[in-house]
Amino acid sequence: MANPTGWKPGMEKGSAPAEGPSAPGAGGATRGLALEEPLVFEQGSRGRTGVSLPAPGSDADPSRELPKGLLRGEVEGLPELSELEIVRHFTRLSQWNWGIDSGFYPLGSCTMKYNPKSSEALARLPGFAGAHPLLPASMSQGVLELMWRLERALSEIAGFAATTLSPAAGAHGELTGLMLIRAWQVSRGNPRKKVLIPDTAHGTNPASSTLNGYQTVQLESGPDGRLHPETVAKAMDEDVAAIMITNPNTLGIFESRIAEIAAIVHQKGGLVYGDGANLNALLGVGRPGDMGFDVVQYNLHKTFATPHGGGGPGSGPVAVKAILEPFLPLPLVAKEGERYRLVADPRERPRTIGKVREFWGNVGMFVRAWAFIRELGPEGLKRVAELAVLNANYVRAGLRGAYHLPYDTDSLHEVVFDDALQKEQDVATMDVAKRLMDHGFHPPTVYFPLVVHGALMIEPTETESKETLDAFVAGMRAIAEEAKRDPAAVKAAPTRPLRARLDEVRAARKPVLRWTPGMKVE
């Protein structure tokens, strides 16, 4: 990126030298004014409020109707501030945060792509935002049609018979998918006991399997980072209900032998669960449904660009083959002629597993995801996969040599490096991650997948420009250089954010999990 603002990219040693400010990082990071801000509970003054409410319009007195013991007075501890004070509070808090809108956010496995602003406007249309979930069908045809269309599109995109929109996130989708598998196994006489999960899998996979009453059997991936049919064959038996496979896996590597693996599992009466968190790599290029998967979850907040919201909400629809369709949780949306309605009554779907979420799912995310699909269309969706994979491979090529590449297998939408080369200077992945902040980048995912010691998991996504990737590569390489030249500087990072490295051990040892009057943390 041309750099006309009068600074040469570089990196400060410690803090600003007297003769002037230090050179910004490769991502343009420098230092500027920031404002400390106490907790909302540590501010304000008795009697203030930030709202304007109508008069009751009645002299109803709760104490006349409610047993004294069930009544409380004002809630002690609640803050008392004016609207302006609240606005400043959250404006300042936001300024301490890093989002996709701030800059590059290559958090591996999380697909931090641009969140279209038009989708925010659409989700806020009163017709969507103001709709009560129990509106009669006659009063909610618009949102029902949207859900129906989204369901159809998702089933087509991953190549399945039907999709439930209920799950609230990816892990929730995994849980739902495994429930479906259990129901199917039960319908064949026996729920079975085990679920096979490769060592590259995301932590939610084994956790979901446990939550489903299954025992997790971990499978070792091969030296090429792939799961091998032989490994599966060895582990597969009549006690195995299913295998959970992420494809491409968390190394960004496509499980090219998925078909054989699926055959082995099917052959022994197991089903194949697909963790669809990495679907971004496959849009329009390949479909899990054509690869032997029986069920897969989508992460709408990843592949379909709904905002991550600082941790959520997400949405994790689950698509299934015909054999699992009868078991889908309720509701489903039915189209009858030109009318749409919710199928929510188990009497209509006797084999349903039931319900996994109150009401109908994270509808606000459906609006955004459908908008994303509508704006991109068939070509655009395929382009997403192509550019996401191109970007990841471009970064991979750029970092070769500077960082150690544990698996030299072809990778798709993300790439995993490690800190083997930096370890010699006793610089670890965490140090590199923190130093990236000083350059002006959000760090990649670190120490995951577990099969890679000191993993640096980089997923650029399709919405990042070549210039941004070049700057990121320059920053990463600068850190690799610095690690040799001045490892202490790397280990002292970050020096530019409002806070330096935070003491996570202390946080766990002496947990302070909420404000209490007069609270001190020193």
Added chain:
Amino acid sequence: MANPTGWKPGMEKGSAPAEGPSAPGAGGATRGLALEEPLVFEQGSRGRTGVSLPAPGSDADPSRELPKGLLRGEVEGLPELSELEIVRHFTRLSQWNWGIDSGFYPLGSCTMKYNPKSSEALARLPGFAGAHPLLPASMSQGVLELMWRLERALSEIAGFAATTLSPAAGAHGELTGLMLIRAWQVSRGNPRKKVLIPDTAHGTNPASSTLNGYQTVQLESGPDGRLHPETVAKAMDEDVAAIMITNPNTLGIFESRIAEIAAIVHQKGGLVYGDGANLNALLGVGRPGDMGFDVVQYNLHKTFATPHGGGGPGSGPVAVKAILEPFLPLPLVAKEGERYRLVADPRERPRTIGKVREFWGNVGMFVRAWAFIRELGPEGLKRVAELAVLNANYVRAGLRGAYHLPYDTDSLHEVVFDDALQKEQDVATMDVAKRLMDHGFHPPTVYFPLVVHGALMIEPTETESKETLDAFVAGMRAIAEEAKRDPAAVKAAPTRPLRARLDEVRAARKPVLRWTPGMKVE
């Protein structure tokens, strides 16, 4: 303000010492991550775009209809960026800015009060934002009613017969008011030549008078900061068309002899113009119309809380006594039965001065101003003046002794100090202003009014809390102390914002007023 975030208020010497970060300022200012950002024209890549537009739906070819010489190709120099790049660009730019939502903004004479967020939502209702100015009356009754109600309310608030909503800002209102005065004088046979303006007046007053073809006669204010009837009497003659008075004046002092002054001017056939920029001090407490003024402008963006927008838009309605009503510019809003319509045809108002703005004024500001009046009501509006004046006097009391108070007269909504005490250490008002940034406050208005050498003009407004004022006073006092102890530190300010002191002389000597390819500023 309690200070539980682990720092003691204080002030850094130069930049952060090795052993740790320096203590934040009295307003909580410290340093954090900031991102450099080139001009939008210095980024991007050929062929990118940030929009999604429909197909023409016709094969129209301009070159078939338009003379070749009138056609241009793509506009050279325009940027080419994706939507995400644009979002990051303006997000970063915004982070370099200080607004009322960031913190205290006591910019004297500008009434930087909280801008209600509900007003932003209301102004964006499609019925308002999407209305074309030439909609037939039958299709625009809502906005016409709003304008009518606002006009009535404004006339009542300042105590006049009628108000024109047309002027786009305060200065535009001054110009309009003087045009009305000229028209009235002309109607009496002679436009007259001069306008009397006290030396405390805002620069727009003389500028407006010149733009009106009047010659400005400056009047000296007295040692108490007030304009004295004797001074006016001496200057007043049959050549004087009007006097322009700001009340309270720019020292925050009420022109208590306004009635006598008005009598003197009226007696000699002149009119009295009131600069209403400081109306915040008088809401519900006193009305210019009851004080002898014949015409006054409002600054809706000050008194009525419409956002200042980084320099505008504003709105400067002008209220007049009955004698001036026939001359009001068009349009006016008429209510006939329950119907509203615009009176825009001069044939209906033969004595109108004409038009001062295209269409009907800054309607978007009307919506916000009316919302402000509706939410506050009679008591709320009076409360505005009371608390604004209380806040200013509280700061005044707090800074006494630390800064020199050039006029010890009672003041209302703002107070003016100067740098007389700091001058001994060769620390000037500008240094104090810049050092305030390091504390976490926007500086007051500086070097205005001109009657005060090195003026520091502080207007807190009613929406600031006692805690904020206490912190500001602490910061100002800390700077006064520092000016004695370590003047160099004050003169080196600001050290915390993204940019240190900018070279304004260079900017004027070698003007660079637009981007040009390859532009370098060093």
Added chain:
Amino acid sequence: MRYHPHTPEDVRAMLDAVGLKSLDELFRSIPEPLRLRRPLDVPPAADEIALLSEFRALAARNQVEHPPFMGAGCYPHHVPPVVDQLLLRGEFFTAYTPYQPEISQGTLQGLFEWQTFVCLLTGLDVANASMYDGATATAEAALMAARVTDRKKIVVGAAVHPEYRKVLATYLASTGDEIATVPYGQDGRTDLAALEKAVDGKTAAVIVGYPNFFGVVDALPEAAALARKAGALTVSVTSEAVALGLLQAPGALGADVAVGTMQSFGNPMSFGGPVPGFFATREGNVRQMPGRIAGATVDKHGRRGFVLTLSTREQHIRREKATSNICTNSGLTALAATIHLSLLGKKGLDQLARLNFARGRLLREAMRKAGFGLRFSGPTFNEMAFEVGEAEAVVERLARRGLAAGAPLSRWYPDDPRMKGALLCAATEVHAPELIELFAQSVRG
């Protein structure tokens, strides 16, 4: 494509750097038979103007002119515009889970404040950074109770939100825990005699609604006493959190766990989701709690800051031994609730709760005048079931007039004849007195 910055030159240069000829080659690791060689069968791309009009047309086919007269787990409340304008700040809504605390202090402090609000409202010691919704929070509460007590029996009141109970049942179907459902009485509260019978030495948790699905303030203290006697945990479930501004905190009444949703604060109904599920419990259970937790600590210069903590409970560390599988939660909706609660503050919440209670009285009175009595005699907050004869018919009739009348309870209690004519209705601060009058008249028809 406005979201794809790649120019043809960029693509070419990048392919060169990667050493490939074509974009297609990037996918060579995918066996050809597994490739999709046709365009996806989804509608062609829409430009932004078409997109907006298409969605406006869809939205217009949802009738939302009048606020619905129902809650039943999702409540029509006024959300001050300031809340959404703060939420729209990109630094908040385009961030993810704050794995890197130094540049995520905004999210983290916000979550810490959310946790504090949840604790203050529920009267419990600790809360997590949010759950998917009230139903899954309830299921997770049952599972946590089973872990804590090492028991397998979950006793749940039939007046707990039926959707929550369905989800609970679905979750427990795979874990082998058993569920015993306890009936409600004429007053709409949990039948304490039946509850006493149901609770025994195998009971891990007793789950009660507070207020319950019928809008009735259930017998939480009594239920808690029974549970405690049996060594079981008491789980209080709240979907109308505004009630907690008026009602005694569950924790103060003996609840060991409080779950539900705070949708009523800062969040639009959005056809039921997303909503900020909450989960609070006593200090002693913290290491058994599901979900993320933000905690305070210091940075290396001793300045206070916040981090995600106690993550040894979580899937990304413990994998199959984690307390839950939850990863992505409902962060932004929790932030919305936090902003709204901050605006309300002590005075505002008290005022809002009393206002909702008052509106509930207006509704009851208006319905009484219109000839409709209450289905249940128990105390209520802003929601209650009325006897309206043919509930479904009433709903249909009012729908034709663009009014959402309420929820016929027979949908969830088909086998209870008492529910035949019961219509569950709610009134909040958004229902002006005149509108409430109009509604009652319309129900009569």
Added chain:
Amino acid sequence: MRYHPHTPEDVRAMLDAVGLKSLDELFRSIPEPLRLRRPLDVPPAADEIALLSEFRALAARNQVEHPPFMGAGCYPHHVPPVVDQLLLRGEFFTAYTPYQPEISQGTLQGLFEWQTFVCLLTGLDVANASMYDGATATAEAALMAARVTDRKKIVVGAAVHPEYRKVLATYLASTGDEIATVPYGQDGRTDLAALEKAVDGKTAAVIVGYPNFFGVVDALPEAAALARKAGALTVSVTSEAVALGLLQAPGALGADVAVGTMQSFGNPMSFGGPVPGFFATREGNVRQMPGRIAGATVDKHGRRGFVLTLSTREQHIRREKATSNICTNSGLTALAATIHLSLLGKKGLDQLARLNFARGRLLREAMRKAGFGLRFSGPTFNEMAFEVGEAEAVVERLARRGLAAGAPLSRWYPDDPRMKGALLCAATEVHAPELIELFAQSVRG
């Protein structure tokens, strides 16, 4: 009151500090006869819910379902939602004039970019940070021309926006400058013969619309040639700035000053205001230019930054000798235009301009099919006057159907019989082909 943080205790403590007993005492400097001793006669305070419904009701009484088929100085264009979401960032819209550059770099760089966009579109050297609107910008252009040429005669085409000409006349009424208005021909362009006669050695400026009020691309090059010969400045006036994406830059055609509004970029119509008035001219006139100007410089460490500069032209320095009285301008609307232009960029603007031209052709064609010809023969962009018989009647008839038909030109040209049946209509990217068809049919009725 949510905007007033003062508690009773605060007020008391602050009064003590000030040494006063009561709030009323704060105003003791106001003579009692001048005090208002009754409450203001404005409606009682409304709570936020009432406020919103009151304003929604007002807004609902403006009919805006369909985009209006008119421009006439204010154009219905699509504003991408991203523009407004960026504008809503408080650091932008709650800031004021960047008097303190170190903490106003966002506003300043934004203005510098705005100035650059204006220069690129107009083909001129320098531009200011915005004017109130196109009309006042035109008046200021005339005044600047008078200063620069030291002449007093302003020659203006009758096809220049009539509202702009009215404002020009109102401004000049007080300055003694004279105005000579030049007629337009059958083609709707300025009558060059008449112009030649009108322009003489006393002429300070020649003002032409580009496109002009009739949507006709006026004879700017020819007019500029005549002006140059007479030593006068040429002022080009544009209210549909999208046209500058297709038409040659005014500066390239001889204009010395270009003014108008960029409302078409990033700004809603908002019943006519606020809008970003623009003002651009040649380098040589910069010190005579009105308004704020942002300029680049360096900070004391040599880093590039921006400041307001050349302020010795301005009222706050020069007072009665200033080039103008303007202080507050249209900053935020200029930023909106800057964001939208940044999004459009080179490709997007070209595409948008061609699209508008194409929609203009569709409108012309549809109207022709419906039996309505053009009033003027000159070349047009996206706006044109049609012969519809009883223009006012047509407008009334379509209004009843919720369609804004266009502007009857006879309103501004009552004395020109040719205008009797002339209806000025515009079509932009927001008018889908089907809608244009429907419109033409409706005009026929």
